Amino acid sequence: MNIVLLGAPGSGKGTQASLISEKYSLPHISTGDMFRENIREKTPLGVLAKTYIDKGQLCPDDVTEKMVAERLSRADCKNGFLLDGFPRTIAQAQALEEIAAVDVVLDIDVPLGKLLKRLTGRRCCEKCGESFHVDSIGNATQCPKCGGKLYVRADDNEETVQSRLDVYVKQTESLVEYYKNKGVLRRVDGDKAVEEVFAEVEKVLKNL
Numbered sequence: 001m002n003i004v005l006l007g008a009p010g011s012g013k014g015t016q017a018s019l020i021s022e023k024y025s026l027p028h029i030s031t032g033d034m035f036r037e038n039i040r041e042k043t044p045l046g047v048l049a050k051t052y053i054d055k056g057q058l059c060p061d062d063v064t065e066k067m068v069a070e071r072l073s074r075a076d077c078k079n080g081f082l083l084d085g086f087p088r089t090i091a092q093a094q095a096l097e098e099i100a101a102v103d104v105v106l107d108i109d110v111p112l113g114k115l116l117k118r119l120t121g122r123r124c125c126e127k128c129g130e131s132f133h134v135d136s137i138g139n140a141t142q143c144p145k146c147g148g149k150l151y152v153r154a155d156d157n158e159e160t161v162q163s164r165l166d167v168y169v170k171q172t173e174s175l176v177e178y179y180k181n182k183g184v185l186r187r188v189d190g191d192k193a194v195e196e197v198f199a200e201v202e203k204v205l206k207n208l
């Protein structure tokens with residue numbers, strides 16, 4: 001099954017992707033994680049991506065599409081994949097259509113006004129990549145799941161989050177209508193507890 005996770009910054013794409021990927025044995029492909037890995041390794045792609053990510057803007061379509069095409073060509077994607085954070089523009093959606101058919105687009109819907117708090121309170125694990133929130137882990141410095149070191153993402157400050165939310169509205173939200181017209185969109189209420197959101201995701205996938 002080829003799944004796309006759509007949703008504003010902080011809507012819970014990464015959190016749900018990790019649960020879906022485990023349960024359905026699908027490779028979790030997060031373009032944000034791929035860019036951040038390139039930034040850490042200081043590759044030419046990482047150096048370029050950083051100039052956009054630090055401002056909360058989208059990286060250029062061509063480099064993003066190339067990176068995804070290469071990833072989807074690998075053997076582990078042969079029986080399906082889970083895309084998290086791609087596509088984010090109509091052009092990217094069209095580029096994806098050239099490579100693979102999308103079976104379902106899960107739109108994780110959370111009122112935008114709730115996302116600033118989710119993102120500025122997020123803590124990510126350096127080792128396993130899992131995201132947490134200070135509301136549940138307090139000022140812990142180690143990952144509750146694997147013991148790795150927790151860090152705050154460089155783009156999770158208030159100013160950059162605001163710009164990411166604006167970019168979502170201007171450049172990505174139109175994909176909801178785009179995929180609705182293609183008959184593959186399923187809305188999931190993301191404004192519930194993580195387990196409840198996942199239960200809804202499971203229900204949608206079961207009824208496909």
Ligand code: AP5
Binds near residue numbers: 008014193
């Ligand atoms: P990316 O890394 O994809 O960031 P994003 O879309 O802004 O989304 P986030 O990862 O911030 O949020 P999420 O939805 O994964 O939420 P999470 O589960 O972590 O992209 C970063 C940047 O890379 C972009 O700005 C852009 O520059 C570039 N980029 C990436 N893809 C691109 C593309 N296709 N084209 C061009 N550029 C691209 O949860 C967030 C917080 O909420 C956590 O603290 C979590 O614990 C908490 N939480 C999760 N679920 C719940 C819940 N149900 N209730 C309460 N809290 C919850």
Ligand code: MG
Binds near residue numbers: 013015030032
């Ligand atoms: Mg994410």
